[in-house]
Amino acid sequence: MDKGSLIEFRQGADRRLAVLDRPEGKKHWIAVDERGQTHTLHPRQITYQVPGETYTPQTIAKFRAAVEPYLDPSGLEIAWEFLVEEGQETNPQALAEFLFSAQEPEHCYAAYYLLSEDKLYFKQRKEGYEPRPAAQVAELRHQQDVETQRQVQWQGFVARVQQALDQGSPQGEEGEGWTESDRPWLESLENLATFGDEAKHRGPATELLTHLQRSDTPEAALGLLVDLGIWGRHENLALRRSQIPIHFPQKVLDVTHFLLQNPPPDPDPDRQDLTHLKTYTIDDESTQEIDDGLSVERLPDGRERLWIHIADPSRWVAPGETLDLEARRRSTTLYLPTGMVPMFPKELATGPMSLIQGQRCCALSFGVILAESGGIESYIIQPSYIQPTYRLTYDDVDEMLELDIQAEAELAILHRWASRRHQWRQSQGSITIRMPEASIKVSEAEEITINVLEESFSRQLVAEMMILAGEVAGHYGQTQDLALPFRTQTQPELPPTEELSLLPPGPVRDCAIRRCMPRSEVGLTPARHASLGLETYTQVTSPIRRYSDLLAHFQIKAHLRGDTPPFTPEEMQDLLMTTSSASYEATLVERQTNRYWGLEYLRRQGNQVWPALVLRWLREHENLALVLLEDLGLELATRFDRTVRIGDQIHLRVSHVDPRRDVIQFQQVLQEAVLP
DSSP states (O other), X not given: OOTTOEEEEEETTEEEEEEEEEEETTTEEEEEETTSOEEEEOGGGEEEEEOSOOOOGGGHHHHHHHHGGXXXXXXXXXXXXXHHHHTOOBOHHHHHHHHHSOOOHHHHXXXXXXXXXXXXXXXXXXXXXXXXXXXXXXXXXXXXXXXXXXXXXXXXXXXXXXXXXXXXXXXXTTOTTOOGGGHHHHHHHXXXXXXGGGOSSOHHHXXXXXXXXXXXXXXXXXXXXXXXXXXXTTOOHHHHHSSOOOSOOHHHXXXXXXXXXXXXXXXXXXXXXXXXXXXXXXXXXTOOOOOEEEEEEEOTTSOEEEEEEEEOGGGTOOTTSHHHHHHHHHOBOEEETTEEEOSSOHHHXXXXXXXXXXXXXXXXXXXXXXXXXXXXXXXXXXXXXXXXXXXXXXXXXXXXXXXXXXXXXXXXXXXXXXXXXXXXXHHTTOOOOOOOEEEEEEOTTOOEEEEEEOOOHHHHHHHHHHHHHHHHHHHHHHHTTOOOOEEEBOOOOOOOHHHHHTSOTTHHHHHHHHHHOOOOEEESSOOOBTTTTBSOOBOOSOTTTBHHHHHHHHHHHHHHHTOOOSSOHHHHHHHHHHHHHHHHHHHHHHHHHHHHHHHHHHHHTTTOEEEEEEEEEEEGGGTEEEEEETTTTEEEEEEOSSOOOTXXXXXXXXXXXXXXXXXXXXXXXXXXXXXX
């Protein structure tokens, strides 16, 4: 290299031209660019030296202008086609001769420029350039086309995002304004908002958030989805994190519509006609899946047979068919403050599967005669037809019982036998826990109401009748050696009576007992259910919304017909493992969703003071206790900064709450500050 040589070097991603001015030390050179700036360069930094002439910094612009007309990359393809066929390498001088029929400095530099910029046709080999194989060029072209298409899609997507942020359109997760090509970015954004640090494929979300100058965090992703109108501010992340499907596949909907138009043959054509019985269905006002009804039959000998009628979805669903497999996958109906996610399509679950007032309905009926003690004297199980007479709420029944309406004497009979059953179960060692329970409802306008479900005659009546049906089903399965989902619970180790007596009666004492209760289990072996006080028990009363109950119906009904039950013990065991896992996940989602809306309700109440009851210590050394907000039936943890005792009645005010982060903090309000 000599003084006056024109060279190229790179400064970052930029090509720079400069003229060598003088050596610097043993190996470096001082070079001056066209703006007069000096650069100290090592020979390794010099990417090209223009041969043949001496230059000055002032002539660089003229050289650049001379090169410009030759920088058309289209000629490279022609050169590549010739060279790849001949299997020849090339270099800037040879390519200049091929492309321009000249080898002047500007031609050679232009050829070098084209070769060094090219990422498609040629690959550098030491001083030369080797033509890439045709297959490789085809693949690279495809990759370039894909990237070009992606850039076009990206620009369109960014424009739609900006439009949505500026004007509120497009909107909605399925909004018409979004295109299929937008899905990778939107899904990545949803994953980041849902799973946080555990989110996979977060690259597209990061790209979008960075472009919009927002932070790359789950909170920012959630905020953007809300701003775009894709999610609501109270999007249920617990539900999204679960494996619970929200929508039914089109195949399931198609089968549903076909069944509604073409009811299948009844597998039990010899149903007992019980439509002459007065039948009550008793539920909350908001209940849509009506799966049980109650009747009383007066027998000629003066005795009374109690009938518990259970909805019969197996009239519409056979084991192994599409609807059964979908219900199996879901395992349960999910009940959330914002509404339900049904196990069966709603048109079926709340339509012909339900026990609807005034309609002739298929049921599986349990007829039971009780002994005076409350124990079971005899029973029958029979597929039936019923025609519900009244659809009542719990409040309706409580009022009728209180007024002792003679026209509805059957309700009084049911209440009498329910009370006797409760006393009998107590004599068998049942354990009753009465903790206040919050019922949280959220309207379409996102207004929140919380009601405390109080213990009442009507609720006890229904609960006892359902437990009775479960005992009958369990006894039948045990005596007939059927593979049923028996629910069992081991005997708890309760605190000594003297210790419990020191606790205030009511929620505090019941909370201490509840803490000792082991979880109930589901298996094929009948055994005692401790808290119910029963030696055998199988849940059968909710087959529309609990798959394990439907399994029991399949098995029992097949046996009643004289058919082989559809599921072997081994198959039943596998199904119970699968459905138990899915049901547990559903319970967690329900619990987390209720907690979210409970905290959101408290957030909206501002500085309201809440009466509370200290239930138990969580970590006494940290003054962390579980308290019950008595007006709401909500149990929440709080840390006290002054001394309290278990059972104390106190007053609390929310000092900080963040439903999305599942955080709430209280401050204790002294009683003097509460009084008006």
